Amino acid sequence: MFPNLIAVPLKGHKIKSSVSWVSPNVGELKFNVDGSTLGKPGLAGIEGILRDYLRMKKMAFSKPIGIADSNIAKLMAIREAFILFVSSPNWCSTHKLIIERDSANVVKWVLNIEDVPWRMRKWAGYIENLKAKLTNWGVVHIRREANNPTDALEKEGVWRATNFVEVVED
Numbered sequence: 046m047f048p049n050l051i052a053v054p055l056k057g058h059k060i061k062s063s064v065s066w067v068s069p070n071v072g073e074l075k076f077n078v079d080g081s082t083l084g085k086p087g088l089a090g091i092e093g094i095l096r097d098y099l100r101m102k103k104m105a106f107s108k109p110i111g112i113a114d115s116n117i118a119k120l121m122a123i124r125e126a127f128i129l130f131v132s133s134p135n136w137c138s139t140h141k142l143i144i145e146r147d148s149a150n151v152v153k154w155v156l157n158i159e160d161v162p163w164r165m166r167k168w169a170g171y172i173e174n175l176k177a178k179l180t181n182w183g184v185v186h187i188r189r190e191a192n193n194p195t196d197a198l199e200k201e202g203v204w205r206a207t208n209f210v211e212v213v214e215d
Contacts, residue, residue, distance in 0.1 A: 071098045073141040076126040077187075080110075080118025089113040090205060091122035095130070101213070103136075104129060108208035119151040120168040123184065127175035129210070141181040152186040 069075040078093035089111065095104040106129060110121055123144055130142050146152050154161040154169055155176075161169040176182060 068098050068100050069096070069141075069143050072139075073098065073143055074103060074130070074136060075143040075145060076130065077145045078119075078122040078126045079147070080113075080115065080120075080122040082113060082115045082118055086112050086114040086117075089115075089118040089121075091118055091125055093122060093126050093129075095126070102211075103213050105211045106209060107205060108210075109205045116148075116151065116162075117165060117168060119146065119148050120154065120165055120172065122146075123151065123155055124168060124172050124175065127172060127179075127182075131175055131178050137179055141183070142179060144182070144184045145187045146184065147187055149186045152184050155184045 066077070074095055074097055076093050076095045078091070080089065080091045082089040088109070090107065090109050092107040093105065094102060096102055106125060108125070110118060113121070123146060126144050127142075131137055136142075144155075146155075154165070155172055158166070158169050158173055
């Protein structure tokens, strides 16, 4: 009856797009990581979940890191993902590591250490050393909505008294 009818958003109303997590390819493992703080700087925590192409969780971590600002927390979350992945001879010799982060700046810094602000160069240097131990890796920026698997762990990391690491055996 109305074949050419289209929906036009009213002024001031936003249309929300749907964003979801995408599985890695076969032969890849994907770490979604995040860092959060309560204040600037404030109590901080880091967290991450490693999954395979079947969406199966392989590992998760959540830990407090003391007092930090949000950018340092985000860099430390990526550093922790590299540390845990490099520590697993099975994974690092057979899979490509993909790390997803919802901070475009932090992704840019990990990909190019020259862009890192001086006060964070120490953390970026640690990441550079870990990157050198892997031949196949990538760090990718994603929208915040697609990084929601880490959100629950993120809130826990700030308040944790001890570190949490879970490894799921095959």
